[in-house]
Amino acid sequence: MAQQPLLTLKSVSKSYSGVQALSDVSIETFAGEVHCLLGDNGAGKSTLIKTMSGVVHPTSGDIMWEGQPVTLDSPKEAQELGIGTVHQDVGLIPMMSVARNFFLANEPTRGWGPFKRIDMSQANGVSIDAIRAMGISRDIDPDQVVGTMSGGEKQAIAIARAVHFGAKFLILGEPTAALGVHESEVVINLIERTKQRGTGILLITHNPTHALAVGDRFTVLTQGRVVDQFKRGERDQIMDLMAGGRRLAAAE
Amino acid sequence: MAFSANQKTGQSDHSGPSAKHLAPMTLTTLQKQPWIGAAAAAVFVFAFFAYFAGSTGFLTAGGTAGWLNTAAELGIIAIPIGLLMISGEFDLSTGSVVGAASIIVAVTVTFLGQPIALGILIALAMGVLVGLFNALLVYRTRVPSFIVTLATNFIVAGTALALSRLVTGSSTLSLRDTGWAEFAFAARWNQMYISIIWWVLAAALAAWVLRATPFGNWIYATGGNKDAARRAGVPIWWVTQVLYVWTGVSAAFVGAMTAIQFNQGNAVAGQGYVFETAIAAVIGGVLLTGGFGSVFGIVCGTIIYGIISVGLFYTGWPTDWAQTFIGALLVIAVLANNAIRNAAMQSKKGKS
Ligand SMILES: Nc1ncnc2c1ncn2[C@@H]1O[C@H](COP(=O)(O)OP(=O)(O)OP(=O)(O)O)[C@@H](O)[C@H]1O
Ligand SMILES: [Mg+2]
Numbered sequence: 001m002a003q004q005p006l007l008t009l010k011s012v013s014k015s016y017s018g019v020q021a022l023s024d025v026s027i028e029t030f031a032g033e034v035h036c037l038l039g040d041n042g043a044g045k046s047t048l049i050k051t052m053s054g055v056v057h058p059t060s061g062d063i064m065w066e067g068q069p070v071t072l073d074s075p076k077e078a079q080e081l082g083i084g085t086v087h088q089d090v091g092l093i094p095m096m097s098v099a100r101n102f103f104l105a106n107e108p109t110r111g112w113g114p115f116k117r118i119d120m121s122q123a124n125g126v127s128i129d130a131i132r133a134m135g136i137s138r139d140i141d142p143d144q145v146v147g148t149m150s151g152g153e154k155q156a157i158a159i160a161r162a163v164h165f166g167a168k169f170l171i172l173g174e175p176t177a178a179l180g181v182h183e184s185e186v187v188i189n190l191i192e193r194t195k196q197r198g199t200g201i202l203l204i205t206h207n208p209t210h211a212l213a214v215g216d217r218f219t220v221l222t223q224g225r226v227v228d229q230f231k232r233g234e235r236d237q238i239m240d241l242m243a244g245g246r247r248l249a250a251a252e
Numbered sequence: 253m254a255f256s257a258n259q260k261t262g263q264s265d266h267s268g269p270s271a272k273h274l275a276p277m278t279l280t281t282l283q284k285q286p287w288i289g290a291a292a293a294a295v296f297v298f299a300f301f302a303y304f305a306g307s308t309g310f311l312t313a314g315g316t317a318g319w320l321n322t323a324a325e326l327g328i329i330a331i332p333i334g335l336l337m338i339s340g341e342f343d344l345s346t347g348s349v350v351g352a353a354s355i356i357v358a359v360t361v362t363f364l365g366q367p368i369a370l371g372i373l374i375a376l377a378m379g380v381l382v383g384l385f386n387a388l389l390v391y392r393t394r395v396p397s398f399i400v401t402l403a404t405n406f407i408v409a410g411t412a413l414a415l416s417r418l419v420t421g422s423s424t425l426s427l428r429d430t431g432w433a434e435f436a437f438a439a440r441w442n443q444m445y446i447s448i449i450w451w452v453l454a455a456a457l458a459a460w461v462l463r464a465t466p467f468g469n470w471i472y473a474t475g476g477n478k479d480a481a482r483r484a485g486v487p488i489w490w491v492t493q494v495l496y497v498w499t500g501v502s503a504a505f506v507g508a509m510t511a512i513q514f515n516q517g518n519a520v521a522g523q524g525y526v527f528e529t530a531i532a533a534v535i536g537g538v539l540l541t542g543g544f545g546s547v548f549g550i551v552c553g554t555i556i557y558g559i560i561s562v563g564l565f566y567t568g569w570p571t572d573w574a575q576t577f578i579g580a581l582l583v584i585a586v587l588a589n590n591a592i593r594n595a596a597m598q599s600k601k602g603k604s
Binding site for chain 2 (some may be wrong): 075076085087089091092093094095096097100103104105106107109116117118143144145147148
């Protein structure tokens with residue numbers, strides 16, 4: 001039998017006071033695989049990741065984590081299970097240093113009682129090692145202010161942080177949307193590297209080329225419905241992927 | 253100054269790989285060391301008055317005590333105000349808390365005949381309550397703290413004045429024979445008040461909290477990007493609450509201290525602190541929009557404020573110019589702080 005799925009949605013629907021954002025969506029994700037979620041504006045991608053990360057509750061349907069049914073009542077609960085989310089804005093504090101961002105709300109401390117202080121040398125060392133493990137080759141200064149770093153480096157910090165703090169499954173919200181060609185390549189490499197280290201990934205993207213570069217499974221959403229779902233190799237044509245949703249929608 | 257060294261050691265903790273960047277003072281350096289600009293400005297302002305008023309008394313013990321005393325009283329409140337601003341909030345209610353605390357101490361001792369310790373305790377408790385009230389209003393209503401705390405300032409000032417008149421028939425009340433408190437809060441050496449020591453202690457504590465503790469990290473994060481901080485798990489409500497209470501207690505402390513120094517409680521005293529503290533923090537390199545600043549910078553900003561307000565007197569020029577001077581400095585500081593911030597928001601390569 002194949003490996004057990006990591007996070008699974010079964011017939012999940014979500015409606016917002018009349019608007020049907022998701023209808024009957026089923027998705028399986030696996031450790032060490034990238035599941036790409038594609039769809040036009042308003043297709044329901046953001047709503048889907050919100051249900052996966054505990055931000056909103058599905059109106060109906062089930063969520064399974066490692067084979068067990070779960071209810072994700074809050075983002076914190078999802079995080080504790082091992083579901084990490086990196087939003088497009090990466091969620092870093094621009095005026096703070098790399099190390100301080102990396103350990104935000106998880107600061108390592110040393111000393112006792114009122115003399116307890118952040119263990120800066122540990123924070124610096126660990127954060128830099130974790131970022132280096134993402135394949136960032138530039139010599140990063142743990143003291144550098146994050147706002148001055150490139151888009152790819154910011155994604156690297158955010159992903160490294162999520163993985164370091166126990167994410168087995170990582171939701172990436174359009175990580176390449178605001179990036180140029182070179183930076184996008186850096187991010188694609190980051191995703192490849194993270195997947196090879198055994199993390200399951202849900203990659204939301206508008207860009208079929210980026211999806212095909214790293215994706216193992218693909219789901220295309222249109223108006224809240226799954227209109228296409230396939231594994232790598234089941235389709236060869238980029239055009240298929242790009243046209244998939246639209247053609248089906250038009251056929252209706 | 254004792255804790256310029258403190259700041260430096262805090263820094264050298266993690267300057268290992270970055271030591272090579274130390275030589276040129278670039279924007280990057282300014283981003284990592286938010287106090288450099290303010291420290292340079294303080295040295296400049298001091299040199300300016302040493303030159304123009306050095307021969308007329310600015311450099312004497314009296315002149316030095318003058319600006320240090322001014323800076324100390326302002327500084328004890330400006331420090332938590334600066335931390336609040338780094339966390340992205342304002343507090344314009346400190347003025348009324350100073351006045352209320354000062355009259356509370358006088359009423360307790362002179363009117364009710366109770367021990368001074370009880371008066372100070374009640375004043376500090378009032379500071380805690382006002383802080384909690386501010387935090388609650390700001391956090392629950394999500395109305396900008398600028399306006400919410402301005403409302404608090406009026407509420408507390410009006411209440412203090414009305415109650416003072418109701419109880420004692422006046423807005424001021426003398427305060428004598430304060431015993432041990434006289435030494436703890438009003439002792440003087442060479443015209444320098446003990447408040448300077450309280451100021452240094454307050455600064456050392458705040459510098460420690462901001463640079464070295466997780467809570468300090470949360471202050472920066474809360475002001476730098478509230479949403480991201482919340483998502484990362486920073487307890488925003490706790491940060492807001494602690495900082496407002498810290499500010500309220502500090503303002504009450506200064507109110508009680510000045511009442512003992514001047515032998516008088518005054519319900520309407522202290523309104524000057526409302527803007528002076530925020531100005532000192534901004535001149536000290538604190539970003540108005542939050543997320544950036546340092547305690548040493550705030551201390552330098554306060555020193556600048558003290559030197560200008562006292563130094564002008566020694567030049568013999570009309571002291572009316574003091575506000576003009578400070579206003580101009582404020583504009584320069586705001587522009588400089590923004591430039592540093594904008595540089596930090598811009599990726600060196602790539603878009604994002
Ligand atoms: N809080 C909400 N209240 C009401 N309707 C909503 C809400 N959030 C989303 N919707 C609706 O649900 C549908 C799906 O929205 P969603 O944001 O999930 O799409 P998306 O695929 O992320 O789009 P985009 O690519 O533009 O980000 C849209 O029609 C949207 O208007
Ligand atoms: Mg979206």
